[in-house]
Amino acid sequence: MSRQIHHLEQEVGVRLLERRPQGNHLTAAGEVFLPLATALLRSADQAAARTRAAGLPSRITVRHTPGIIITPAVRELRDRHPEVEVRTFQLDSGEPRPALLDHRVDAVVARLTFATDGLDVTALYDERRVLVVPLDHRLAGRESVTLDDIADERVPQVRGRSAPECRQ
Incomplete structure (x- = not known):
């Protein structure tokens, strides 16, 4: 990996990584290069996926x-x-x-x-949903509620996880 990074630095013509005994850190040039290179790789992956999908x-x-x-x-x-x-x-x-x-x-x-x-x-x-709350709950008696209305409510646990349909 060190050789690949060194080869990349030679190709780009600038040092991308600062190598220190405490660990490696991106240089200012590396900070600029990394998000651009990541976007380029993501774009190449999407181009390949879309090309496959077109066939x-x-x-x-x-x-x-x-x-x-x-x-x-x-x-x-x-x-x-x-x-x-x-x-x-x-x-x-x-x-x-x-x-x-x-x-x-x-x-x-x-x-x-x-x-x-x-x-x-x-x-x-469309699925009909119901909200079951105690009679003295702030939402009791409402004709309808939104997910925003219950965003701060405690969500029931299903097998150790929040019910997926209640997450946003």
């Missing part, structure tokens, strides 16, 4: 968040496109948007508890 897919990756059943949708997808390998995986609740934007997945089935700008969203169905 006829041989594999479709569908991910879903906890508590979502996707078996009927995946079965229909496989029936409609038997020539395509359909792979399914579970995502953590905070992953749908980054996974889609980074092109790590082709589709995500999730509750809309995340920003959708930059995404093509199709609502599959």
Whole structure:
């Protein structure tokens, strides 16, 4: 790795890393170079993913968040496109948007508890939700509440984790 960094420094024509006994640290030039190089690599990954997606897919990756059943949708997808390998995986609740934007997945089935700008969203169905609180609770008797209304409330635990549909 040291040789690769040294070769990169020679190619760029400037020292990127300050090597000290206490550890390595980026130089001012390294601080400028790192985010630009990271963006360039991310862009190259996206270009490759989009190019693969432009061709006829041989594999479709569908991910879903906890508590979502996707078996009927995946079965229909496989029936409609038997020539395509359909792979399914579970995502953590905070992953749908980054996974889609980074092109790590082709589709995500999730509750809309995340920003959708930059995404093509199709609502599959609406779920009726209820909030159960004691009669003397500040939200008792309301006709409806939003996630913002309950943002500071304690969220019930499900198998040691917060219920995914309650996270934002």
